[in-house]
Amino acid sequence: MVGSVEKTLVVMPAFNEEESVRAVVLEVFHKLPGISCLVVDDGSSDETTEEARAAGALVARLPFNLGVGGAMRVGFRYALEHGFDNVVQIDADGQHDPASVIALLAQIDHADLVLGARFAGAGDYSVKGPRRWAMTFLSTFLSRSARTTLTDTTSGFRLSGPRAVRLFAEHYPAEYLGDTIESLVIAARAKCVIAQVPVAMRTRAGGRPSHHPVKAAVYLARAVLALLFALMRPPVRLQGREIASI
Amino acid sequence: MTVTSYIFGVLSALLSLAVVIELLRRGRLRERHAIWWLIAGALALVVGVFPSTLVWAAGLVGVAVPLNLVFFVSVAVLFLVCIQHSAELTALEEKTRTLAETVALQDIRIRDLERRASVKASSESHEPGAGIPFIEPRRQRSSNET
Numbered sequence: 001m002v003g004s005v006e007k008t009l010v011v012m013p014a015f016n017e018e019e020s021v022r023a024v025v026l027e028v029f030h031k032l033p034g035i036s037c038l039v040v041d042d043g044s045s046d047e048t049t050e051e052a053r054a055a056g057a058l059v060a061r062l063p064f065n066l067g068v069g070g071a072m073r074v075g076f077r078y079a080l081e082h083g084f085d086n087v088v089q090i091d092a093d094g095q096h097d098p099a100s101v102i103a104l105l106a107q108i109d110h111a112d113l114v115l116g117a118r119f120a121g122a123g124d125y126s127v128k129g130p131r132r133w134a135m136t137f138l139s140t141f142l143s144r145s146a147r148t149t150l151t152d153t154t155s156g157f158r159l160s161g162p163r164a165v166r167l168f169a170e171h172y173p174a175e176y177l178g179d180t181i182e183s184l185v186i187a188a189r190a191k192c193v194i195a196q197v198p199v200a201m202r203t204r205a206g207g208r209p210s211h212h213p214v215k216a217a218v219y220l221a222r223a224v225l226a227l228l229f230a231l232m233r234p235p236v237r238l239q240g241r242e243i244a245s246i
Numbered sequence: 247m248t249v250t251s252y253i254f255g256v257l258s259a260l261l262s263l264a265v266v267i268e269l270l271r272r273g274r275l276r277e278r279h280a281i282w283w284l285i286a287g288a289l290a291l292v293v294g295v296f297p298s299t300l301v302w303a304a305g306l307v308g309v310a311v312p313l314n315l316v317f318f319v320s321v322a323v324l325f326l327v328c329i330q331h332s333a334e335l336t337a338l339e340e341k342t343r344t345l346a347e348t349v350a351l352q353d354i355r356i357r358d359l360e361r362r363a364s365v366k367a368s369s370e371s372h373e374p375g376a377g378i379p380f381i382e383p384r385r386q387r388s389s390n391e392t
Contacts (some may be wrong), residue, residue, distance in 0.1 A: 040350070060350040066343055074347045078354070174343055 005035045007085040008105065008159075011075030013068045014092035015042040018051050021092045025055035028090065031098045038078055039092065040071035048092075068156065069174035069183075076160070076169040087168075088159040096157040100199040104159040111195035112164040113187050115150060116157030118201045130216035134223050138181060141227065146188040150196050154180045154223075157199060164192050167238050173230075177223055182230040189235035247297060255294035263287035282330070286323045 010028050014021050021039060028037050039052035043065035052059045060074050072089060079087045086108055090096045100116055107114045135154055143150045156179070160168060167190050173182045187194060266283045269275035293300045293316070304312035 058354060060354055062346050062350050064346065066346060070343050070347065073343075074350050077347060078351055081351070 004085075005032055005101075005105065007083075008035055008101070009075065009079045009082075009084040009087050010035055010037040010090050010098075010101075011072060011079075011087050012037065012039045012052075012057070012090050012092045013042055013071035013075075014039050014044065014048050014052065015065060015071075016044045016046050016048060017092040018044070018046040018048050020094050021048055022051040022055045024090070024092055024094050024098075025052055025057045027094075028098045029056060032101055035101075036084070038075055040074045042066060042068075042071040067174055067176070067179070069172055069179040072179055073168065073172040073174070076165050076172055079165050080169045084165070085162045086159055087165050089156055091156055095201055097200060097202060100157070100197070101159065103197045103199065104157075107195050107197055108159060108161045110193065112161045112192035113184075113194045114159040114161075115152065115155050115194065115196040116159075116199035117150070117152035117155055117196040118199065130213060130220050134216070134220035137220075138223055138227065142181070142184050142188070145185060145231075146194040148194055148196070150184075150194065152196070153184055156180065157201075163238060167192065167236065171236050175226065177226040178230075181223060181226050185227070185230035186236055190238040192238070252294075252297070255297075256291070259287060259290035259294040263291060279330070279334075282323055282327045286320070289319065 010032070012021070012024065012028075025037055025039065028035065037057040039048075039057045039059045041049045041052065041059055041061045043062050049059050049061050060078065062071065062074065075087055075089070078084075086105070088101050088104060090098060090101075096116065104114045104116055135152070138153045139151050142153045154177075164187055167187065168183065171186055173179065173186070175182065184194065263284070266275065266280055266287055270277065270280050300312045300315065304310075304315045307315065309315045309318070
């Protein structure tokens with residue numbers, strides 16, 4: 001009942017994605033009939049807004065670039081103001097398959113936050129070297145704080161239930177890696193139930209993830225720092241109905 | 247110490263205090279940002295007029311060369327000012343972020359209202375009194391995130 005497509009808002013942060021955004025929005029409407037789609041144009045200098053509007057999406061246009069975290073909080077605030085129960089983040093580069101949203105929605109009546117995980121079986125997405133170590137370290141650590149097994153904590157493909165939407169509408173971090181790592185820490189410490197569903201990822205329409213060792217090492221260091229700071233901050237309390245324990 | 251260097255020290259302290267106070271007077275500087283500069287200027291004036299206070303203060307905290315105490319206090323003041331600026335910058339960024347988000351959400355609302363208004367206007371011109379009912383959108387939640 002909670003996991004209905006009509007009460008779910010797709011939030012698509014888009015920064016200079018004019019080439020892919022129209023196709024992705026059309027695919028979302030095609031594969032998820034009845035869903036609402038909000039594209040957050042994160043200060044793009046190209047035709048992202050026009051392309052998204054042409055595809056029939058609602059577009060929130062930020063006056064300057066805030067990063068994924070800022071764009072997502074617009075989505076959470078919109079969802080809260082307009083009575084949506086769930087928010088699902090789908091990247092505008094076509095990396096996430098909208099059909100998998102159904103699998104995420106199936107979990108939402110016993111979890112507040114459902115992650116679409118890339119390494120949990122489905123698909124053939126893989127990374128190597130320090131970037132891989134960073135992801136393994138984060139997964140191990142965050143699994144413990146979330147009291148569940150998470151294999152892909154840096155996945156942007158995630159569905160937030162009503163409690164998580166209320167939490168994130170106020171406390172979604174805008175810092176680097178805040179949208180993935182810190183938001184998980186915030187949710188776990190606010191006693192949100194976190195679950196994961198294996199999903200297949202497609203290769204991005206443009207560009208490939210960086211495998212340069214120096215960049216990967218910097219990424220690892222920043223990820224550890226982001227995690228440390230997230231853990232040092234005072235936890236956020238969340239009022240409201242708790243999800244019945246599984 | 248020569249008379250010239252004594253006068254130079256006092257004049258420098260007075261000049262820096264005068265600059266801070268003049269900026270405050272013209273409203274170019276807020277009190278909360280000026281407080282460290284005022285403290286530094288006042289200290290410099292006291293030490294400039296009565297150099298013996300510096301020797302006394304150095305002896306009090308066990309600094310062998312009194313001049314080193316001057317350097318230490320100067321660095322400490324600069325450090326505090328920098329930290330204060332970083333904190334203010336963070337607060338301003340958070341406020342700017344919230345404003346930008348609100349602008350984006352209100353832009354959606356305005357577009358929606360304009361669309362409704364034009365639909366209503368066009369339907370009224372065809373058939374008086376048969377416009378679509380105006381549905382008031384939910385009020386924007388005021389966010390207090392400080």
